[in-house]
Amino acid sequence: MNIKDMLKKQIHIILKMLSMYKELLRLKKNEEMVRLTCQEKKVDAKAEDTICKTIHCESGFDDKAVCDNGTSKDFGIAQWNNYWAWKREKIISPEDALYNPKLSMEKMLDIFKEYGYTKNGLGRWVCYSSGKFRRFTGKI
DSSP, rough: OHHHHHHHHHHHHHHOOOHHHHHOOOOOOOHHHHHHHHHHHOOOOOHHHHHHHHHHHHHHTTOOOEEEEEOOOOETTTTEEEEIIIITOOOOOOHHHHOOHHHHHHHHHHHHHTTTTTTTTTGGSSHHHHHHGGOOOOOO
């Protein structure tokens, strides 16, 4: 391999690392937004931690996350289901869930403030109701 090819390979690796770092910063910014929204909504520290772990499990703090469940889809940072959250209950549209992560979190926290840790509260999210959220740190 000549020097020119080696430099091209190194530049490619550096660009890939920069892209990964940029993505990591985006996810970290989303985590900070989730925590700030919890604080704005006056959620206590234990609840904030549980909500962050649930979001970490559901989407990895990825506001662009889409999960195809076969008959329905989950959208955005809080993984709002297009059937339950939109068609049935009119809580949030798939577009808002996907393109407005702050609104998505505000809606999730409104539900939590009203229903808490119950089936109608955080229990709506599979990561919480299944207990999977406990395996996550809630931090990027």
